[in-house]
Amino acid sequence: MTDVPEGPSKHQNHPLRRTAAPAAGDRGLLLTRGRPDRAQAWARKGQVPAQVVPLERWTAICPAPSDARQASGQAGREARGEAGREARGEAGGVELFAARPVPGALRPAVGLYVVGVRAVVTVHGSGRRAVPRWLVWQPGDALVLARPLTPGRFADLALAAGLAVGAGTDRIAQVLLEPSGTAFDVLADLLTALALPGRDLLDGSVAPAAAGGVDIVPSPRSVARLRAVAREDAKERAELEQR
Numbered sequence: 519m520t521d522v523p524e525g526p527s528k529h530q531n532h533p534l535r536r537t538a539a540p541a542a543g544d545r546g547l548l549l550t551r552g553r554p555d556r557a558q559a560w561a562r563k564g565q566v567p568a569q570v571v572p573l574e575r576w577t578a579i580c581p582a583p584s585d586a587r588q589a590s591g592q593a594g595r596e597a598r599g600e601a602g603r604e605a606r607g608e609a610g611g612v613e614l615f616a617a618r619p620v621p622g623a624l625r626p627a628v629g630l631y632v633v634g635v636r637a638v639v640t641v642h643g644s645g646r647r648a649v650p651r652w653l654v655w656q657p658g659d660a661l662v663l664a665r666p667l668t669p670g671r672f673a674d675l676a677l678a679a680g681l682a683v684g685a686g687t688d689r690i691a692q693v694l695l696e697p698s699g700t701a702f703d704v705l706a707d708l709l710t711a712l713a714l715p716g717r718d719l720l721d722g723s724v725a726p727a728a729a730g731g732v733d734i735v736p737s738p739r740s741v742a743r744l745r746a747v748a749r750e751d752a753k754e755r756a757e758l759e760q761r
C-alpha cells in the first residue's frame with residue numbers, strides 16, 4: 519500500500535477529483551461492448567433486477583440500486599444490517615451483480631460499483647480464458663487487496679476500456695492511487711479518465727428509463743439457482759477462514 523505523506527490533503531489539488539452528490543446507497547453499472555439484446559438475455563439469467571441502456575459504442579447494464587428509499591423501508595432490520603449480513607456471508611444485490619461472470623459475447627466489459635464506502639471496479643477481458651479481475655479502492659487507503667478476488671491490473675482496465683496501455687495506465691494510476699474523496703468521486707473520475715459514458719446513470723441524475731433503458735426482471739428459476747450457488751460459496755469461504 520502506498521504511504522501518504524503528511525501535509526495538506528491531496529484532494530485539494532487533484533486534477534480530476536471533485537465533490538459529488540450521488541444518490542445514496544450501493545449502486546453501479548456494467549459497461550459492455552455487447553449488443554443490447556444480448557445484454558438483456560444475460561440479465562434475465564441473473565438474480566438482480568436491472569435495466570439495460572444502449573449508449574454510444576457501449577451498452578450499460580444497471581443493477582437495481584439499494585437506494586435511500588429501500589434503506590428506509592428496512593429500518594426494522596437495521597440492527598442486524600451490514601454486520602449481520604457479513605457474518606452470514608451474504609451479499610447485497612449490487613455485490614451479487616458485480617460478482618457475476620460476464621460471457622464472451624459481452625466482453626470486453628468494465629464494471630463500476632459503489633459498495634458501502636468502497637469503489638469496486640471489475641474488468642472482464644475479451645480473451646477466451648480471461649478471468650474477472652478486481653480493483654478495490656477505499657477512502658484513506660486507495661487500492662486495497664480483497665482476497666480471494668483476483669486483483670486487477672491497470673493495463674487490463676485500459677485495454678478493456680479501449681485505450682492504449684501507456685496513456686491509459688497513467689490515467690488510471692492517477693485516479694486509483696489517490697486516497698482522498700469518496701467511492702463515487704473515484705468512479706466518476708475513472709469514467710472521465712477512461713473516456714467512458716454512464717456517469718449520469720451511476721450518480722442517479724438520469725434514470726435508466728429516461729435514457730431508453732429496458733427493465734429486466736430475472737426468472738424465479740435463475741434467482742433460486744444463483745442464490746443456491748451464492749450460499750454454497752459463502753459456506754466454503756467461511757470454512758476456509760476458520761482453518
